[in-house]
Amino acid sequence: MASKELATTTAVQGTMNKPPKAGWLYAPSIEGADHFRLKPRYELFISGKWVEPHSGKHFATVNPATETVIAEVAEGDAADVDAAVKAAREAYEKVWSKMRAAERGKYIFRIARRIQERARELAVVESLDGGKPIKESRDVDVPLAAAHFFHYAGWADKLEYAMAGRRARPLGVAGQVIPWNFPLLMAAWKLAPALACGNTVVLKPAETTPLTALILAEILQECELPEGVVNIVTGAGATGAAIVGHPGIDKIAFTGSTAVGKRIQREIAGTSKRLTLELGGKAANIVFADAAIDQAVEGIINGIYFNQGHVCCAGSRLLVEESVHDVLVRKLTRRIETLRVGDPLDKNTDVGAINSKMQLNKIQELVAAGVSEGCQLHQSHAKLPDRGYFFAPTFFTGVSQSHRIAQEEIFGPVLSVITFRTPDEAVEKANNTEYGLSAGIWTDKAAKVFWMAKRLRAGVVWANTFNKFDPTSPFGGFKESGFGREGGRAGLLPYLADAGSFAAPEAE
Amino acid sequence: MVTKKRTQSKTSRGRTGTSSALVARNSQDEALHLSTGGVSGRRNYRPPHVPPVEAVGLEERAASLAKRSIKKASKVEGLKMAISMMDLTTLEGKDTPGKVVALCRKALRPHEKLDVPSCAAVCVYPNLVPIAKRALAGSTVKIASVATAFPSGQSPLKVKLEDVRRAVEFGADEIDMVIDRGAFLRGDYGKVFDEIAATKEACGAAHLKVILETGELGTYDAIRLASAIAIEAGGDFIKTSTGKVQPAATLPVTLLMLEVIRDYVDAGWRMIGMKPAGGVRNAKQALQYLCLVNETMGDDWMNPDMFRFGASALLNDVLMQLEAQQTGRYAGEDYFSKD
Numbered sequence: 044m045a046s047k048e049l050a051t052t053t054a055v056q057g058t059m060n061k062p063p064k065a066g067w068l069y070a071p072s073i074e075g076a077d078h079f080r081l082k083p084r085y086e087l088f089i090s091g092k093w094v095e096p097h098s099g100k101h102f103a104t105v106n107p108a109t110e111t112v113i114a115e116v117a118e119g120d121a122a123d124v125d126a127a128v129k130a131a132r133e134a135y136e137k138v139w140s141k142m143r144a145a146e147r148g149k150y151i152f153r154i155a156r157r158i159q160e161r162a163r164e165l166a167v168v169e170s171l172d173g174g175k176p177i178k179e180s181r182d183v184d185v186p187l188a189a190a191h192f193f194h195y196a197g198w199a200d201k202l203e204y205a206m207a208g209r210r211a212r213p214l215g216v217a218g219q220v221i222p223w224n225f226p227l228l229m230a231a232w233k234l235a236p237a238l239a240c241g242n243t244v245v246l247k248p249a250e251t252t253p254l255t256a257l258i259l260a261e262i263l264q265e266c267e268l269p270e271g272v273v274n275i276v277t278g279a280g281a282t283g284a285a286i287v288g289h290p291g292i293d294k295i296a297f298t299g300s301t302a303v304g305k306r307i308q309r310e311i312a313g314t315s316k317r318l319t320l321e322l323g324g325k326a327a328n329i330v331f332a333d334a335a336i337d338q339a340v341e342g343i344i345n346g347i348y349f350n351q352g353h354v355c356c357a358g359s360r361l362l363v364e365e366s367v368h369d370v371l372v373r374k375l376t377r378r379i380e381t382l383r384v385g386d387p388l389d390k391n392t393d394v395g396a397i398n399s400k401m402q403l404n405k406i407q408e409l410v411a412a413g414v415s416e417g418c419q420l421h422q423s424h425a426k427l428p429d430r431g432y433f434f435a436p437t438f439f440t441g442v443s444q445s446h447r448i449a450q451e452e453i454f455g456p457v458l459s460v461i462t463f464r465t466p467d468e469a470v471e472k473a474n475n476t477e478y479g480l481s482a483g484i485w486t487d488k489a490a491k492v493f494w495m496a497k498r499l500r501a502g503v504v505w506a507n508t509f510n511k512f513d514p515t516s517p518f519g520g521f522k523e524s525g526f527g528r529e530g531g532r533a534g535l536l537p538y539l540a541d542a543g544s545f546a547a548p549e550a551e
Numbered sequence: 552m553v554t555k556k557r558t559q560s561k562t563s564r565g566r567t568g569t570s571s572a573l574v575a576r577n578s579q580d581e582a583l584h585l586s587t588g589g590v591s592g593r594r595n596y597r598p599p600h601v602p603p604v605e606a607v608g609l610e611e612r613a614a615s616l617a618k619r620s621i622k623k624a625s626k627v628e629g630l631k632m633a634i635s636m637m638d639l640t641t642l643e644g645k646d647t648p649g650k651v652v653a654l655c656r657k658a659l660r661p662h663e664k665l666d667v668p669s670c671a672a673v674c675v676y677p678n679l680v681p682i683a684k685r686a687l688a689g690s691t692v693k694i695a696s697v698a699t700a701f702p703s704g705q706s707p708l709k710v711k712l713e714d715v716r717r718a719v720e721f722g723a724d725e726i727d728m729v730i731d732r733g734a735f736l737r738g739d740y741g742k743v744f745d746e747i748a749a750t751k752e753a754c755g756a757a758h759l760k761v762i763l764e765t766g767e768l769g770t771y772d773a774i775r776l777a778s779a780i781a782i783e784a785g786g787d788f789i790k791t792s793t794g795k796v797q798p799a800a801t802l803p804v805t806l807l808m809l810e811v812i813r814d815y816v817d818a819g820w821r822m823i824g825m826k827p828a829g830g831v832r833n834a835k836q837a838l839q840y841l842c843l844v845n846e847t848m849g850d851d852w853m854n855p856d857m858f859r860f861g862a863s864a865l866l867n868d869v870l871m872q873l874e875a876q877q878t879g880r881y882a883g884e885d886y887f888s889k890d
Contacts (some may be wrong), residue, residue, distance in 0.1 A: 066850030067628060067841070072620035178618065337810050338608030373817070381846045390620040487603035508604050 089272030134271030148199030155192035174396030213241035319527025328358030437485030479521030596741030799829025828861025
């Protein structure tokens with residue numbers, strides 16, 4: 044509606060061009076953390092029991108909002124991994140592969156229910172351990188985690204429908220390594236399909252966010268899941284490498300950085316291990332001039348500031364049609380000022396803490412690169428807490444595809460704004476990246492949605508929305524964002540023999 | 552142009568059926584002529600261009616703002632602000648001076664013990680304006696009157712303007728008019744515009760709220776267009792509903808109308824106010840609306856000059872919540888006067 048010239052109007056009778064004044068301030072509304080108790084120290088979860096690590100070593104996990112230690116967890120080494128794999132193998136051979144499929148389904152269903160019953164505790168611990176706002180862990184992470192278990196519980200005894208005409212057989216023991224951005228949810232995405240297909244598992248949560256996986260272990264005990272079906276080995280990179288390299292593992296599932304994903308793929312080359320990778324992204328969120336502009340602003344905000352931008356499918360490149368660039372930038376400038384940055388346990392917090400010092404440093408380094416390369420920095424004036432790892436919502440204008448901040452995944456609350464002129468150019472720029480995980484299209488014209496979606500090289504394409512997940516919807520990328528899908532029927536295939544999308548089916 | 556039309560119609564009506572078959576009749580023109588006594592909107596009116604609205608996204612944004620947790624001092628502050636923004640309303644055929652006087656008293660001093668502000672205004676039918684004026688003489692509480700053949704608006708413009716002039720004569724400070732939804736939905740945006748502009752003129756010094764009756768318009772896009780027309784035609788406030796039709800005010804509709812105002816102010820327009828009416832029944836909802844205004848428009852709209860609630864039952868629920876904040880206990884209904 045407002046043209047480019049109006050954007051430079053100085054005298055405005057309202058005060059709409061300035062960030063909103065702080066008038067009515069919301070009092071803190073802190074979610075209580077006193078309805079449960081964390082153990083001061085957690086051991087490894089092997090064969091249904093808590094087992095001390097072989098090395099006797101433990102490491103601390105820290106609350107990134109306060110920089111204080113919350114608990115200690117065990118440091119698993121190669122010997123522990125070996126014990127876990129053996130336990131998984133034994134459980135697979137003796138119990139899990141022999142169990143009726145419908146019974147398997149009942150265990151998974153029970154896990155889903157127990158997650159719901161302990162939902163509040165899980166949400167608070169997730170926020171304490173990882174830094175994400177309680178609003179998100181409560182309303183997104185935990186419900187989706189339960190939903191994945193519910194969905195795959197139903198598949199357990201219907202696998203023959205997953206592979207028409209072929210007998211569905213599990214692979215054996217799966218080794219799973221998950222990241223720190225959605226700790227519980229990633230555990231659910233990995234465990235649920237693996238178990239539904241009849242596999243047993245050795246899982247390693249990320250070193251900065253082990254706690255919800257360990258509470259999940261308690262839940263597995265409460266559900267009386269047969270011992271050894273799921274084993275949880277905490278540790279850092281070396282522990283993950285031990286899992287990847289263990290000869291007793293039949294299948295590796297990894298979600299994390301592209302760099303590590305490549306290492307894993309090289310490591311298992313020449314073995315018969317199956318592999319799925321869900322890696323990084325640099326998604327294009329594409330806004331056309333005929334978009335519903337105010338809702339597009341919300342979609343952009345959600346796309347890059349949800350979970351502090353620690354999202355593999357984050358819309359980190361805003362591709363905006365040049366004719367509405369100025370209007371959109373003005374609306375974004377104003378909108379980021381209403382994002383509340385602070386205590387993850389405050390129900391009104393929109394943007395929580397950055398997960399770790401290391402990640403904060405990486406974000407700061409890339410933002411500095413953006414500035415030094417000549418892009419214009421726009422940052423919210425939110426007052427950051429004195430302690431903790433926090434970063435104010437940021438976006439850059441004047442960015443082009445050749446800037447570092449348009450190419451490298453920042454994994455933080457930083458958006459790069461790039462312009463385009465025509466749909467062809469939008470497609471070209473959107474696809475001009477080694478990644479291919481997700482994309483967003485904002486237009487009121489349905490025909491344009493389909494035209495764009497067909498041409499975008501991204502595993503997940505959202506139209507007039509962003510960051511929408513569902514256990515029925517297969518999630519995964521193209522190119523260096525990885526391969527394999529999680530969710531829906533497609534999410535079963537990586538856990539079934541003869542069903543690998545990337546392996547020819549064996550002759551019967 | 553209008554005369555020519557009449558002649559044509561008269562001629563075709565005068566003859567037998569054969570002429571109707573020969574004359575290419577534009578049914579919309581005929582409907583227009585019959586329904587408005589030949590008075591239609593300016594032919595050259597081009598409605599404002601409005602960007603599209605994405606319904607799912609709008610509703611999600613409204614829902615996420617409604618999730619704000621407003622506690623302690625901010626809750627007390629918000630509730631008091633809500634009272635100061637209320638247009639305490641009675642619009643019933645059975646309204647009498649007795650009823651209106653009681654309502655005015657309540658608006659002036661909502662509670663004997665709690666320290667709360669007066670309401671912004673009372674809202675009544677024109678015949679009750681003189682009573683309200685006397686009851687509220689010398690106070691800060693304004694008198695708003697509905698007018699323009701409220702709630703339907705289905706009367707000739709002359710009648711509607713006379714309705715407005717009477718109400719202003721009786722002493723109304725504010726006029727809440729209704730747009731002609733029939734004209735809007737058949738595409739006669741010119742008539743909608745003209746009637747608002749004429750009503751604004753008839754208001755004189757009184758300020759004009761334009762009721763869109765959002766529950767009848769069908770889509771968010773239509774609401775967006777009606778809001779834009781109302782602003783461009785001179786309305787001081789845009790208001791959702793008469794309260795006589797469901798759905799009345801909703802959070803997404805309110806958010807949308809605020810966004811329209813914001814776009815106009817960004818483009819250099821003066822500040823326009825907004826009033827959700829009907830459907831705001833309890834304190835929790837009132838606080839949700841305030842969060843909407845706070846985070847969409849900023850502090851400049853957080854006052855009775857720019858934002859009002861059209862409500863009746865809301866006041867007692869807000870008072871009950873305020874009392875509970877103070878004493879730590881919820882008092883029963885009987886502790887709050889029913890007027």
